[in-house]
Amino acid sequence: xxxxxxPQADPRAAYIAQRVDIQAAIARVLDGGHYILGEEVTAFEHxxxxxxxxxxxxxxxxxxxxxxxxxxxxxxxxxxxxxxASHTSVATVAAIELSGARPLLIDIDESTFxxxxxxxxxxxxxxxxxxxxxxxxxxxxxxxDMQAILPLARRHGVPVIEDCxxxxxxxxxxxxxxxxxxxxxxxxxxxxxxxxIGDGGAIVVEDxxxxxxxRAYRQYxxxxxxxxxxxxxxxxxxxxxxxILRVKLAHLERDNxxxxxxxxxxxxxxxxxxxxxxxxxxxxxxxxxxYVVRSSHRDELREGLERRGVNTNIHYPVPVHxxxxxxxxxxxxxxxxxxxxxxxxxxxxxPMYPQLSDQQIERVCSAVSAACRAI
Numbered sequence: 001x002x003x004x005x006x007p008q009a010d011p012r013a014a015y016i017a018q019r020v021d022i023q024a025a026i027a028r029v030l031d032g033g034h035y036i037l038g039e040e041v042t043a044f045e046h047x048x049x050x051x052x053x054x055x056x057x058x059x060x061x062x063x064x065x066x067x068x069x070x071x072x073x074x075x076x077x078x079x080x081x082x083x084x085a086s087h088t089s090v091a092t093v094a095a096i097e098l099s100g101a102r103p104l105l106i107d108i109d110e111s112t113f114x115x116x117x118x119x120x121x122x123x124x125x126x127x128x129x130x131x132x133x134x135x136x137x138x139x140x141x142x143x144x145d146m147q148a149i150l151p152l153a154r155r156h157g158v159p160v161i162e163d164c165x166x167x168x169x170x171x172x173x174x175x176x177x178x179x180x181x182x183x184x185x186x187x188x189x190x191x192x193x194x195x196x197i198g199d200g201g202a203i204v205v206e207d208x209x210x211x212x213x214x215r216a217y218r219q220y221x222x223x224x225x226x227x228x229x230x231x232x233x234x235x236x237x238x239x240x241x242x243x244i245l246r247v248k249l250a251h252l253e254r255d256n257x258x259x260x261x262x263x264x265x266x267x268x269x270x271x272x273x274x275x276x277x278x279x280x281x282x283x284x285x286x287x288x289x290x291y292v293v294r295s296s297h298r299d300e301l302r303e304g305l306e307r308r309g310v311n312t313n314i315h316y317p318v319p320v321h322x323x324x325x326x327x328x329x330x331x332x333x334x335x336x337x338x339x340x341x342x343x344x345x346x347x348x349x350x351p352m353y354p355q356l357s358d359q360q361i362e363r364v365c366s367a368v369s370a371a372c373r374a375i
Contacts, residue, residue: 059237063187
């Protein structure tokens with residue numbers, strides 16, 4: 001058995017597993033000579049839209065750009081609010097401000113790590129101003145409670161954008177995440193379930209009017225004659241990344257199944273331990289972008305695992321509203337986010353990627369058991 005530490009994530013392993021096909025895709029693009037918004041981007045957009053179950057997909061430069069573009073398509077004013085969670089990547093909140101709107105951060109539901117529907121209902125009933133959108137973040141590959149969030153949003157006439165950066169391929173009932181709200185934003189950062197070898201993102205949408213607005217926004221607000229009819233940006237998915245993503249999309253279902261297999265092993269082995277494990281819904285199919293446990297002794301557990309050759313990560317150690325750039329400046333929901341702050345003190349991401357070997361999984365399980373006993 002190798003003494004090398006077990007990585008928490010390993011995007012290089014994903015490349016090696018598909019190296020022959022990825023290199024062939026790269027060569028195809030280089031030999032084709034069309035490097036910006038060519039056939040690979042168009043083909044990937046069609047394939048990914050069909051996979052998610054939406055009419056349209058627009059490839060953009062990053063997951064952050066995908067959120068910005070989706071919000072800009074709704075044309076928020078500077079005094080409009082966008083509701084989301086604080087227990088998320090800072091990219092979600094940064095994108096709200098970059099779109100020209102104001103973040104309004106509310107607490108999480110501890111079973112999903114996503115928006116708390118009860119507090120969402122309170123904010124929608126007594127908003128501080130106009131609510132331009134709700135961003136429901138499907139964190140860690142688990143589904144937000146969309147059965148509660150969507151009816152609340154529609155009752156108040158507020159569009160929902162799904163942040164699917166960590167949930168490629170996940171389902172809620174018969175539908176894939178990304179097909180439930182008005183729009184959805186995806187990231188293809190290399191560690192994602194569907195990861196590029198560089199940055200990339202996409203917006204999926206059903207409404208053809210929103211799609212046309214998004215397509216213009218991607219390139220300076222251009223019309224077909226390259227005349228800017230509206231203010232836009234330069235945010236294009238690269239041809240090389242699109243070709244790589246097409247290769248990886250063909251393997252996504254298999255890779256997600258392996259993630260669930262690893263998670264099932266963790267669930268069984270960690271059940272007797274003093275840890276809070278992911279809460280799984282019978283009506284949802286998770287994809288375990290991360291496998292996150294909670295412990296009141298999180299830092300001691302992490303140190304114990306590092307000593308035993310198991311690398312971990314914390315997603316996320318500081319809620320966005322407590323980052324120096326946002327503290328005291330962004331609007332908060334009425335709860336003041338106690339569950340969010342508690343989660344940030346307890347969450348720990350264990351090794352999770354499809355290429356983990358059975359031997360590495362056993363090392364993780366043994367190390368977690370030993371580290372818990374030692375606390």
